[in-house]
Amino acid sequence: MFFLALRKMEVYVFILTLSVFVSSEVNVVHEDIVMDGCSDTEKEYISVLDGEEMYHTDFSGKRGEMTLPDFADPFTYPGTYEQSLADYETCKHNLDVAAKAYKSPLEKLDPPQTSIYSRDDVQPDIENKLICHVTGFFPPPVRVSWTKNNEIVTEGMSVSQYRPNNDGTYNIFSTLRFTPVEGDIYSCSVNHKTLEQPQTKAWEVEVAMPSVGPAVFCGVGLFLGLLGVAAGTFFLIKGNNCN
Numbered sequence: 001m002f003f004l005a006l007r008k009m010e011v012y013v014f015i016l017t018l019s020v021f022v023s024s025e026v027n028v029v030h031e032d033i034v035m036d037g038c039s040d041t042e043k044e045y046i047s048v049l050d051g052e053e054m055y056h057t058d059f060s061g062k063r064g065e066m067t068l069p070d071f072a073d074p075f076t077y078p079g080t081y082e083q084s085l086a087d088y089e090t091c092k093h094n095l096d097v098a099a100k101a102y103k104s105p106l107e108k109l110d111p112p113q114t115s116i117y118s119r120d121d122v123q124p125d126i127e128n129k130l131i132c133h134v135t136g137f138f139p140p141p142v143r144v145s146w147t148k149n150n151e152i153v154t155e156g157m158s159v160s161q162y163r164p165n166n167d168g169t170y171n172i173f174s175t176l177r178f179t180p181v182e183g184d185i186y187s188c189s190v191n192h193k194t195l196e197q198p199q200t201k202a203w204e205v206e207v208a209m210p211s212v213g214p215a216v217f218c219g220v221g222l223f224l225g226l227l228g229v230a231a232g233t234f235f236l237i238k239g240n241n242c243n
Contacts, residue, residue, distance in 0.1 A: 030049065030050055031049070031050055031051075032047075032048070032049050033047070033048040033049075033164060034046070034047050034048075035047075035048070035164055036084060036087040036088070036091060037091065037140075037162070038088055038091035038092060038095065039095075039139075039140070039141070040095075041141070042140065042141055043059050043088050043091070044056070044057075044059075044161055044162055045057040045059075045080075045084035045087060045088070046161045046162070046163070047077070047080075048163060048164075051163075052068075053067045053160070053161065053163065054066070054067060054068055055067060055077050055080060056161045057080070057081055057084040057085075059084075059088075063081060064077065064080050064081040064084070107139065108138055108139070108168075109138065109139075109193065109194050110136055110137055110138040110169050110194065111136070111137060111192060111194040111195060111199075112134045112135065112136060112137035112142055112190050112192050112194075112195075112199060113134070113135055113136045113137075114132065114133070114134050114188065114190050114199050114200075114201050115132075115133050115201065116130060116131065116132050116133075116186075116187075116188045116201040116202075116203045117130070117131055117133075117203070118130055118131070118203075119131055119175075122180045122205065122206070122207055123180065123207065124180055124181070124182065124207045125179060125180070125181075126179070126180065127177060127178070127179050128177075128178060128179070128180060129175050129176065129177055129178070130146075130175065130176045130178055130186055130188070130203060131173060131174075131175050132144060132146070132173070132174040132175070132176070132188035132190075132201070133171065133172075133173055134171060134172050134173075134174070134190050135165065135169070135170075135171035135172075136165065136169045136171070137169055137170055137171075137192055137194070138168065138169045138170060139170075140162050140170055140172075141162075141192075142172060142190055142191065142192045143190070143191040143192075144159060144172070144174040144188060144189070144190055144191075145188075145189045145191075145198075146174070146176050146186065146187065146188055146189075147186065147187045147189070148178070148184060148185070148186050149184060149185055150185075153176065156176055156177030156178065157174065157175070157176050157177075158174065158175050159172065159173070159174045160172055160173040160174070174188065176188075180205045180207060181205060182205055182206070182207050183204070183205060184204070184205045185202055185203070185204045185205075186202070186203045186204075186205075187200050187201065187202045187203070188200070188201050188203075
């Protein structure tokens with residue numbers, strides 16, 4: 001697939017290679033996507049299997065990054081970093097050709113949709129992560145920033161690679177490490193060319209207190225049970241005395 005978007009001073013080219021393969025043993029369909037893209041300011045190379053990122057090129061760090069979870073069977077992509085550098089040069093060439101050939105047509109624009117949530121259940125003083133998911137936008141880039149109690153924070157923040165959606169739009173995750181303190185308010189703000197002002201979602205630390213319901217019910221049940229046993233014993237003794 002080939003996606004192209006052009007704007008007066010910004011040109012984007014995204015080339016996606018989509019492979020679908022079927023396991024003959026269990027008849028399971030898998031989807032493998034390799035995407036490389038560039039603009040006047042950005043570049044990206046990513047490999048995705050069934051919606052999960054396996055590899056991306058860290059161009060600023062000049063290395064390839066395997067991003068499979070720890071429990072997955074480890075493997076590598078030999079030569080992929082070098083391939084991504086070559087693809088980037090090709091992408092830049094295609095940018096120049098496309099800018100001249102298409103003469104800056106109207107580009108497709110889709111605004112982002114943003115949500116914010118914690119990775120784990122919130123417990124006081126236990127480090128956690130906030131996740132800001134931005135999806136449904138076209139074209140990249142988007143800019144994500146975080147605040148804590150209205151103060152900008154950058155420490156502990158990270159941003160994923162752009163990932164393609166099935167409808168041709170993109171999504172991205174930004175995470176922020178934090179230690180929950182009751183009442184703290186965090187926000188994630190997203191900037192995109194479709195927005196007149198940043199799209200901001202707020203999240204307040206609310207530490208759930210452990211429920212006392214089950215303990216109360218168990219205690220009441222045990223008390224009533226013992227009371228019943230005691231009452232039964234009392235009447236049994238009284239009955240024997242009458243006889």
